[in-house]
Amino acid sequence: MHVWGEALILDSFNLQGSYNQPLGMSSAQSDTLFLDCTIRGLQVESSDTCTECLARVLPLFCPQPGGAELAKQPPSASSEPWGLLWKVDLKVEDVNLFTLSALVGALELRLDTLTVLGSAESCTVSVQGMVLALVKSITEKMQPCCKAPAIPNPVANLSMLSVTYHSSIRSLEVQCIEGLAVLWSPPDHMHLYHHTLATLQCHEALRSALGRRTSPSLPPESPASHPATPTETPLQPDGTPPKRLLSLSLELSSAKLTAFVSEANYISLAAERTSMSWHGGALHGYCPELAAGFDGHSIFSFKEVEVKLLPELEEVVLHRCAFPTLRTLRNRGWAFSFASVTIEFPYQYDFSRTLDAAVGVQKWLKGLHRRGRPASAALPPDLLLKVTHFSWVFLDDVFEVKLRDNYELMKDESKESAKRLQLLDAKVAALRKQHGELLPARKIEELYASLEKKNIEIYIQRSRRLYANTPMRRALLTWTLAHLELVAMADESFHGTEHVLEQMRDIDGVSPFPPEGLEMVTQWCRMMKGRVGSFFVRIRDYPRYLFEIRNWQLSGRLIGAEQCGQACSRRRQLLKLGLPWGDATVERNMPPLKFYHDFHSEISQFTIVWGPCWDPAWTLISQCVDLLTKPSEDPSAPLPWWDKSRLLLHGDWHMDIEQANLHQLATEDPYNTTENMHWEWSHLSFHWKPGQFVFKGNLDINVRTASKYDDCCFLHLPDLCMTLDLQWLCHGNPHDHHGVVLRSPEFLPEVPVGQQYDSYRAFRSENLNLSIRMDLTRPSEEHSQPRILLYSSTLRWMQNFWATWTSVTRPICRGKLFNNMKPSKKKLGQHYKQLSYTALFPRLQVHYWASFAQQRGIQVECCQGHIFTRGTQRLIPQAGTVMRRLISEWSITQMVSDLSQVTVHLMASTSDENADHRLDTLVKKTHLLSLSSLTYQRHSNRTAEEELPLRDGDDGFHTHQLHLVDLRASWTTTNRDIAFGLYDGYKKAAVLKRNLSTEALKGLKIDTQLQAKKLKRGPLSAHSIPARVTVPITSGRPERASSGGAYMLQKLIEETDKFVVFTEEESGASEQLCGIAACQTDDIYNRNCLIELVNCQMVLRGAETEGCVIVSAAKAQLLQCQHHPAWYGDTLKQKTSWTCLLDGMQYFATTESGPTEREHGQLWLEVKNIEEHRQRSLDSVQELMESGQAVGGMVSTTTDWNQPSEARQTQQVQRIISRCSCRMYYISYSHDIDPELATQIKPPETPANQEKEDLLKKQEGAVDTFTLIHHDLEISTNPAQYAMILDIVNNLLLHVEPKRKEHSEKKQRVRFQLEISSNPEEQRSSILHLQEAVRQHVAQIRQLEKQMYSNVKSLQDDSKNESLLDLNHRLQQQLSQEKADLQLESEELNILIRCFKDFQLQRANKMELRKQPEDVSVARRTEFYFAQARWRLTEEDGQLGIAELELQRFLYSKVNKSDDTAEHLLELGWVTMNNLLPNAVYKVVLRPQSSCQSGRQLALRIFSKVRPPVGGISIKEHFEVNVVPLTIQLTHQFFHRMMGFFFPGRNVEEEEVGDEEDKSKLVTTGIPVVKPRQLIVADDSLGPGKGVAQGLNRTSGVRRSFRKAPEHPVDDIDKMKERAAMNNSFIYIKIPQVPLCVSYKGEKNSVDWGDLNLVLPCLEYHNNTWTWLDFAMAVKRDSRKALVAQVIKEKLRLKPAAGAEARGKLESKSDGTIQQQEEDEKARLLIGLSVGDKNPSKKSIFGRRK
Secondary structure (H helix, E strand, O other): OEEOOOOEEEEEEEEEEEEEOOOOOOOOOOEEEEEEEEEEEEEEEEOHHHHHHHHHHHHHHOHHHHHHHHHHHHHHHHHOOOOEEEEEEEEEEEEEEEEEEOOOEEEEEEEEEEEEEEEOOEEEEEEEEEEEEEEOOOOOOEEOOOOHHHOOOEEEEEEEEEEEEEOOOOEEEEEEOOOEEEEEOHHHHHHHHHHHHHHHHHHHHHHHHHHOOOOOOOOOOOHHHHHHHHHHHHHOOOOOOOOOOOEEEEEEEEEEEEEEOOOOOEEEEEEEEEEEEEEOOEEEEEEEEEEEEEOOEEEEEEEEEEEEEEOOOHHHHHHHOOOOOOOOOOOOEEEEEEOEEEEEEOOOOOHHHHHHHHHHHHHHHHHHOOOOOOOOOOOOOEEEEEEEEEEEEEEOOHHHHHHHHHHHHHHHHHHHHHHHHHHHHHHHHHHHHHHHHHOOHHHHHHHHHHHHHHHHHHHHHHHHOOOOOOOOOOEEEEEEEEEEEEEEEOOHHHOOHHHHHHHHHHHOOOOOOOOOOOOEEEEEEEEEEEEEEEEEEEEOOOOOOOEEEEEEEEEEEEEEEEEOOOHHHEEEEEEEOOOOOOEEEEEEEOOOEEEEEEEEEEEEEEEEEEOHHHHHHHHHHHHHHHOOOOOOOOOOOOOOHHHHHHHHEEEEEEEEEEEEEEEEEOOOOOOOOOOEEEEEEEEEEEEEEOOEEEEEEEEEEEEEOOOOOOOEEEEEEEEEEEEEEEEEEEOOOOOOOOOOOOOOHHHOOOOOOOOOOOOOOOOOEEEEEEEEEEEOOOOOOOOOOOEEEEEHHHHHHHHHHHHHHOOOOOOOOOEHHHOEOOOOOOOHHHOEEEEEEEEEEOOEEEEEEEEOOOOEEEEEEEOOEEEEEEEEEEEEOOOOOOOOOOEEEEEEEEEEEEEEEEEEEEEEOOOOOOOOOOOOOOOEEEEEEEEEEEEEEEEOHHHHHHHOHHHOOOOOOOOEEEEEEOOEEEEOHHHHHHHHHHHHHHHHHHHHHHHOOOOOOOOOOOOHHHHHHHHHHHHHHOOOOOOOOOOOOOOOOHHHHHHHHHHHHHHHHHOOOOOOEEOOOOOOOHHHOHHHHHHOOOOEEEEEEEEEEEEEEEEEOOOOOOOOEEEEEEEEEEEEEEEOOEEEOOEEEEEEEEEEEEEEEEEEEEOOOOOOHHHHOOOEEOHHHHOOOOOOOOOOHHHHHOOOOOOOOEEEEEOOOOOOOOOOOOEEEEEEEEEEEEEEEEEEEEOOOOHHHHOOOOOOOOOOHHHHHHHHHHHHHOOEEEEEEEEEEEEEEOHHHHHHHHHHHHHHHOOOOHHHHHHHHHHHHHHHHHHHOOOHHHHHHHHHHHHHHHHHHHHHHHHHHHHHHHHHHHHHHOOOOHHHHHHHHHHHHHHHHHHHHHHHHHHHHHHHHHHHHHHHHHHHHHHHHHHOOOOOOEEEEEEEEEEEEEEEEEOOOOOOEEEEEEEEEEEEEEEEEOOOOEEEEEEEEEEEEEEOOOOOOOOEEEEEOOOOOOOOEEOEEEEEEEEEEEOOEEEEEEEEEEEOOEEEEEEHHHHHHHHHHHOOOOOHHHOOOOOHHHHHOOOOOOOOOOOOOOOOOOOOOOOOOOOOOOOOOOOOOOOHHHOOOOOOOOOHHHHHHHHHHHOEEEEEEEEOOEEEEEEEEOOOOOOOEEEEEEEEOOEEEEEEEEOHHHHHHHHHHHHHHHHHHHHHHHHHHHHHHHHHHHHHHOOOOOHHHHHHHHHHHHHHHHHHHHHHHOOHHHHOOOOOOO
């Protein structure tokens, strides 16, 4: 026990010694001294009272200290000649040293055993059981003295210490054999600091007390303090030469330091077997294992740690030679070497709290012990760091890890249990086969129950042994480095504040520096050089690395600077020290540490992998990163990562990368390795500047997928220079990061109410404008050109890829449950305001293959091009009270494209897919179109709205403008087949996707509210039949609207005696067209689209004839306008109009074609023959030979525009249609209205009675309308050109694919099945089963493609493996079969679904029509109008004319109603046909009898009203034909020439003149006997929606009934289809009577007729089901009966005159012969020509074509 106040206590003291002096005066031997001392129970106390007493007592004993000092002097004096040999052995036990203070308690130092062994050569001090403890409060008078291990709460504890000093070599060795433990805290440090100061004050007081009486002398020193004196001997020489430096070595077996930086946070440092040595100014330290922990978590772990401090490092000197700008050649340096560095952060551990408290304690210690000396101006040492393996790990949540492992276990166990179930099923089947009925069912149930129980037991066992063999995954993120070497070199050129600021200005030149300068707290600049063997970053246990970098070398300057904050930029941190000091305040600087870099690095391989499937894990990683650094005390919202990087990082970074890769994952499975988009850069040069990224290299973008389309390089860009310019939109200068002033919460200025203070307001970016520029025009040595390769499956893959990357991410670990209420971080994708893209390329090639197997595609080639586009993003908040993500809406504001020399080819290969899955090299290319230049411009709608008022009606500004120059297109049968194949493939894929969707079988929903609305609208809509020129129903009286057909028949009966058809308005027909009226409104708010074509031409080539037709236009315009929404009735609709203007149209055709024309060259017109208003040069012989602009003229063509004119092959073509113009209008109405426009539209007002008619007309006008207008046509064709035109029309324009025809037949068959079926709803189940079968086929195809992918990968390693080759062949065959089955079942599924929906729609329509028969509106309207057409029929030479046909005011309109009815109207204002044969008797062949050509007169009108087909039979509700009286003047020569023109090769003389009565007696189900050349207009040529399958075929027009007999048996459905296809149901037919005046001039020996007046009777038919042939035969039969009587009457009246004339001409012939010839000729003329040949216009409609 120690009693406080006792200064010295000694239990026992034992001293033994001897002194030996040699005999004699010889100096060969020295004196020897031996001392042996033992002390037990030593207690020493130092206090203020003790010091004061000693200070008073010691001066009283002044002689004794002097005598003692003199007694000590002789040994020291005798030691000078080194004649004394001494040895001391001191042992002290139970030593307690106390320092007592009145304020802070006491300090206790306990030494269990102290042993000193000293001699003249060496001295060893050993300590066992040393403890340093604090007695913070003294409450008792005595303090227990116990052994060192028993002392509670020691500050330092050392079990054993050995210190040895060798005087001969001046070395000090310190060994800590057992562990050293230190427990430190700021209050303990204050106690130690106070006691240390108190001890020093006592020492100074004693020295001062003794110094007043005696001369200054050193205080007595113990032998233990003797070894420390040599450390100062190099600094103490007084006139003597310096001695050798001290050598120091330190060894620690184990050491642990624990420092409490706050009451709850502490840092621990543990080291094992540490050794350190100092010799000759060099320091060397080694520790095999060093660990640093934070709050009990082992965070940092170092292995094989080696530290060196050398006057100069040879390795660093070699590195300095690589930088010639460095001034300092040699410098001292630190070298750190680590075999392994591991950093692990536990999940959700707040590392920043402990770190911030530690930094605060460090700042406090620095302020507490700060010396008044100025900072050293010496150059800091260099740094050399070597790490063999570095690892940084964020640990994952244990619950997440176990959840994932259990999920994998359950998946595997489900597969294993399924295998066990299959084995049991097989065993049960074997038992049943063996025992039969004797096997009880209960036994089987028990077997299955026991299997289920066993499965559960196995799962539980596997779950318990889950981590027995393999440890649990722990890492969330793993960052590893291998072979890291880093050198940081200091230099005089950038040492010091001024030099560092100069380097900062040099590196960061774009940032403005404050005019008052910068005051720095921390500033340093180093020249860096480093190398990393491998750099890997992995997320969890995903198979792909996030970052993978190999062989990374880096060099350059690095500056770290921390700006000195103002008074408002200093925060105060409290440090609790306890009594009596209270809380200490530490001022912390708030401005961050910024880095300025100028690096250049070289990398052999750089790979980045990322995908949205990694976003949840990355969210957890970002939360872990947020826990590493403490948020700023500034109350401003934290900066996003892009602004924080702009604030902290400045300068340039160059990278030369040999191979760079970016993999964008395309699936939602983070463990998938096959589905990704691969950006591959080779020889990449990357430059990162402030606000700019520059990439230079060769770029290939590949699609990686587990199928045969793997490694598809769909984009190849050689020598690409891609620049990304970032424009940060800020309130201030985006580069002025020095102006950011952070404020402590105590110094916040006042801000308006409702606003939040933001220190980053001027620097924080509001938005980002990104500009991407891709330049391929750099000169290069390689000759490869940019190319794009696409497959249809690649495009579908990209759709899935885009859907994956644009999916909405889910919140991860957010909310109250996870204690994470921070606001969500803004995504960079939502930060963009404007995005612009520019592409420059010298040439470009694009290949699109619609099918890999069929090898059919498109190739686009162009020369120099430029593409620019700019888009803006708008974030729209979602409505409602729930906080939701903002909706991102991108809109393109501007787009400019300029391409030159564009050529488009269609490609097809005759061979199938190769075995090695490569495209056939022998691909046939056919020309589709080419053009000289293409210019496209697009502007924003907002700009258009702003500029439209300024243009005063000028329509030159459009949102989309496309300008094409010298367009040359060709359409041939080959192009047609390839194009139809491409479209068919696209259609099948779209149909398959639609039919497999969940929306495929959703039934029709009839809204009852909509029916109620229609009921309310009923009386109003009853008056909605307008007065239309194309509809024969007038809107005179409302009560007639319900029976429009009867009213029309009544009007026709009243006009029976009138032979002229009148319209109901006097204006021209072209002005009454609905399309023109709708397009001429002035309510346009957006001129959306303008397409201009200059000097365009198109070549059409048929399949059955040689030669081609060239269609050209000098100027073509296509305009689309969007009109303001308007109310039509009670519905608000948006109107869109399309207007097509074609000027300078010409048609050319070849007169004769060479045999090599089709293979070698394509004929093109020269520009001079297409241009309009061209001045002809009469000096040119070529110009004089051409025939100008007239129809029938010959012009020259060329085969290649790129060749010079001398090398071109020329050929003459004839102009068959001279310059004309064409107008097309299309108006559509939609319910999709822009919400911004809809809010500006006022609701409709209730119309007054006088305005009701206008409102009804406007409601009727809201109909989709198409109008085509041709004003004047001048046509000239010869027979070959006419045949060519028919061939083109049949085989190119009206061609229907045979597969489409088969599809229509299958669809019709299914419809009849639904009609026959008693319950069509049963088809729904069959559709569902078929859907499942198709899905299985799709899944099987994907599985086969994956198997082929893996097999091909195996073949790459072993290409000669026969088994793999056979497997590949079998897989290919199986894949082809699966595809074929998929196509068949997909087509069947499509037919079933469409027919099922049509059947439902028909039933719904029938129900709706029954409820509301009067609510019928117009759905669609189509109009065709020709003002005047003149057709000249010429001989084969193209010059001599045969006939000229003139048509005026031709109008055809079709109106589709909402109840699936349709009305057709055909009107012809005037028709004449002139005979151009030389010496013709009649010049006019056909003309109306009335010469009036007013706008009210019509020569022909055909009206037809068609109902929806019933049972496949087309229903004609009303059919009427009105013809004006006609005059027909025909000659035999003209008839013969015309038949030869239209039907070349036919013998007119062998016309069949059999009895037509037998042919007219036809049954609708029978097969008529007609000639094979007969052509019947099938499928209702005027009916709704009918395809012209037969077209205008002149040579092979065969009726449906002449098809070959079917090979398979004909069932009832086939009979129904055939009958329905053949028949039409005519409810009412009317043909009013037509007067005819017929004249005929026969051959030389025939009878001539002049002005024979005949009248075709009025014909009416009711409720007949006929084919068109039946109808024609009926009309012919009834007309012939009436005409025979009229002919006989005329014959009797004309017979005398005819007989006299005949006798005058044939006097020399016998009377019998003359009479017989006259009778035969009359019979032939009357029966044959009068009915058929003399009425060609009617014959072309109803008669037989020969």
